[in-house]
Amino acid sequence: MTQISFEGKVAVVTGAGQGIGRMYALELAKRGAKVVVNDLGVSREGTGKDTSAADGVVDEIIKAGGSAIACYDSVATMEGGKNIIKKAVDTWGRLDILINNAGILRDRSFLKMTEEEWDLVTGVHLKGAFCVTQPALKVMKENNYGRVVFTASASGLYGNFGQTNYGAAKMGMIGMMNSLKQEFSKYNIKINTVAPTAWSRMTADVLPPDFKDKFKPQFNEPMVLYLCAEENSITGEIFVMGAGWYGRSAIVSGDGICIGDADRAISVEEIRDNIEAISSLENSREHDSALSVFSYMGPLLK
Ligand code: NAD
DSSP states (O other), X not given: OOOOOOTTOEEEEETTTSHHHHHHHHHHHHTTOEEEEEOOOOOTTSOOOOTXXXXXXXXXXXXXXXXXXXXXOXXXXXHHHHXXXXXXXXXXXXXXXXXXXXXXXXXXXXXXXXXXXHHHHHIIIIIHHHHHHHHHHHHHHHHTOEEEEEEOOHHHHHOOTTOHHHHHHHHHHHHHHHHHHHHHGGGXXXXXXXXXXXXXXXXXXXXXXXXXXTSOGGGGHHHHHHHHSTTOOOOSOEEEEETTEEEEEOOEEOOOOXXXXXXXXXXXXXXXXXXXXXXXXXXOEEOSSGGGGGGGGHHHHO
């Protein structure tokens, strides 16, 4: 079996001071990558600031014989994002891999959610992904090579009580990925999204206690490292995982039904009378661009 190597590659992992991100950083370094370990060192809710989270992982990597450097900037500002990428380029002259992983939680049922809770969570996850990915893609485009991973969540994909801010931010990244895969495919840049599951401080009071030993953060790492490998040719896809299960998730559309002739008005009763066919996901398929949805409307567009 040939080994997947990251020798000669430079990687940035955000939120790598603990939890799942730490596993990505350790394994990338073990396999030869030089790693920027970014972490602001905040609480689960995004408060405080502590350099020891990033420093601890950098120490672990260096003690094991690898190369790493800490970066304590927040992903949630453009200045922070630029600094994180600059750290990689200034230190090692290039950037090949970006794993957007930093995250916080401010769970609250929707009617009680404050504007601050909305802004903080979307600011770290969604705006943060923009702030780090834009400077990263500038460098990757120049080098005609790159691997980017966004971190979504089953909460966004399928829903979770009290996480409208978090779920919206996580799904927003999938919208970003869908456009980016088109903008950057010609530069040999592969951009994918994962929805991991792990026992961490983020989930310790959500997952049942007996899941602790099963949902090890490590189990998320091999899928993400594969997506970051040079041999990976997949782009624009979503992978869901946990406890050693790996699968793909996708947004699909059903065949639907054409009503009318693209000229006469259509009534609400016609929708009611056809709701079963409209709602059916039989023969559902994925679309690789917004334009491909027009294929359903073919009979109406003649
Ligand atoms: P974690 O809390 O253990 O680690 C997140 C890290 O991000 C922390 O070290 C924190 O300091 C850092 N961070 C937070 N805000 C930051 C900022 N503005 N700038 C830089 N660093 C910042 O969480 P985890 O469980 O390892 O989760 C990692 C990612 O996976 C998150 O994006 C999370 O939403 C996602 N996720 C986790 C699970 C799970 O089951 N644990 C499920 C779905 C998605």
